[in-house]
Amino acid sequence: MRKGTLLYSQSGGVTAVINATASAVIQAARRHKVKVLAARNGILGALREELIDTTKAPLAAIRALAHTPGGAFGSCRYKLKSLEADRAKYERLLDVFRAHDVRWFLYNGGNDSADTALKLSQLAEASGYPLTCVGVPKTVDNDLAVTDTCPGFGSAAKYTAVSVREAALDVAAMAETSTKVFVYEVMGRHAGWLAAAAGLAGDGKDDAPQVILFPEIAYDEAKFLAKVKATVDKVGWCVVVVSEGIRHPDGRFVAEAGTVDAFGHSQLGGVGPTLAGVVKDKLGLKVHWTVPDYLQRSARHLASKTDLEQAMAVGEAAVEYALEGMNGVMPVIVRTADSPYRWKIAPAPLAKIANHEKKMPKNFIRKDGFGITEACRRYLAPLIRGEAPPPYRPDGLPDYLRLANTPVTRRLPPLQA
Template identity: 75%
Template sequence: MSPNRRPPAPTGNLLYAQSGGVTAVINATAAGVIEAARGQGVKVYAARNGILGALREELIDTSKESAAAISALRHTPGGAFGSCRYKLKSLEDNRAEYARLIDVFSAHDIRWFLYNGGNDSADTALKISQLGEAMGYDIRCIGVPKTVDNDLAVTDCCPGFGSVAKYTAISTLEASLDVASMAETSTKVFILEVMGRHAGWIAAAAGLAGEGEDEPPHIILFPENTFDEAAFLAKVKATVERVGWCTVVASEGVRNAAGQFLAEAGTRDAFGHAQLGGVAPVLAALVKEKLGYKYHWALPDYLQRSARNMASKTDANQAYAVGKAAVEYALAGMNAVMPVITRTSDAPYRWKIEPAALDQIANREKKMPADFLTLDGFGITAAARRYLAPLIQGEAHPPHGRNGLPKYGRLKNTAVAKKLPAFKH
């Protein structure tokens, strides 16, 4: 379905929901949505915990929040209304859920639904956009992009990615300064594990920390490549011998030749279960066993996607812009589209927001281009740098209180009175 213009609905409310893993800037998108809608006199409800809130009729009335509280969302990480991992089945497989959504939308006069998430959420948004024709309810649905994984199709980049990319590049740089100064008598190999189960976008961003083979990161391990133990160990050894130390950035999704995640291929937890989320300790043990080097490893986990204190200004601005555009598209009567980021220039970096059809985005996955990885598979190319560098540009430090902590916003999240019986989903 291509962008589909209908006459704007004259009245009604707008429902906004956050979906999937949150980011440092998803609330900036919420701010963009709410501020744009307020400017048009449209009331915004938010679903508590994503689509679950819509199914459960757990709605939040954002009109109860002050302008200052909404503005603070621009610099507050996490999902202000709660998010969830829940994928709607197809209309054929679970018609009852769609009927329930229509009931909730109808009960609260919801005529616009904005769903803020990744691939799965784009699919959900597409299904809901089709409810108008399928079930006779007049609803316009707009997908709003968000994912640290940067794997949405069509859009040049995904809000949320630029900030985790910046976190990863800065962390790689800072930890490497530490390792470099201690390497003579202490740690020689440092391993930073980053998110990215299927695509190495975040790992690639670590490459921005340095240039040239002597600068960190010396080795990046991507899920796109099969882990080659011999080549890895040879490069670690050569780097330590030449530079004195070695920084490795490993994507959590690195797999061995058998297709197993390295993180699951070795380590057992205290109960004998395969231990998840730890490719770094597996690599560290390998380095110690085969090369004898002292190692340290870090696994920042959620810290990398929630570190709003070191967010990319570019990313924060784009996150706000897609929220604002989504409202504009909705109120203009568009349906089944997503505001995407189109790059018009690398240097100076320029971008604009445009609508793209949801059916070109749902259930697709943007892979990292093959020419982003160096021939040996352990680094990023100039093409990758051209793409990645603008996304981490600019600082957007949150205001801090006198207590030394960022002043993150907290909403009242006032519930909208329920009008329907409970729904068993």
């Protein structure tokens, strides 16, 4: 058995397949006879020395994680600042790691998490503590740099495309005497990947969604209303998909709420109902709207098989990289072919990922700014392919797992606020 313990932590908003990554991490570590602890509620659990002993969970439960949504060990939105500004907290993390002989740290998250893992690896090296830090990719926004796609995105994209396709049939059926415009809000603060995924719902020129609003394109109300009116006049109805992060030409969010979250990001107040109100007031049309919000990232029943396989592959690779001493890296997905779709896992430096953001390429957005191109469709289509349904109970509900999460005994004084 290798000397030392591996600590796994989940960060930020969870996905339909983040637990599949956790499952792969724990199973891979067990094959190497390495003990795995998990931080309760993400990096906060590590700071508070609230750690979970995954060795207490039977193999069947660890395998069942792969079909369970949410974050099995808890996650959090908590950003550590620079080493200078938050040095005491980074030092506290190293103290906790020393107390539990943590030699490998796997941080499963997005841009901010990659930054934290990188800084922690730098501090450990400067302090002479033998610690290998590996970032593990996860985000429904698909905005991580370097990796071709992000585990979690494919399933959210599939949910979005299917939901828009189904809702469009409903709208078309009712348009003669009822709803003329349906507005569907998707996640995506700065990058319009999920909005683009909605474009997979339709095949023809007049198929829904007829209007997609991307954060990469400044919102022009007059142009938007003209497009909606022209669509209703021609088709009889219109489905609008809007990214939560669309902005006015001056950079203000269309739906900025005036507050910020734990990462310092502006809280967005619901652009879907905002646009619905604009359409109703300016065009006089009957409008319905929806904000699926958490449903986009928790819909494990509609997960993409491709996404599930990639989520498990990065988890397994992260363990291998860590045990090989590959410090400050992240296993990323490399696309090797579009047709047939082929991909592989490769290591990438965290320095090239941390605090970088991948937005939609210009050639993925149609020239009129309201739809996706064939190049975008070729990129997105393989990511939502395949079904991976969870097992179902006799009562018709998915058989999801809830771990007991046995805590380990604390060895340090409580964290000082």
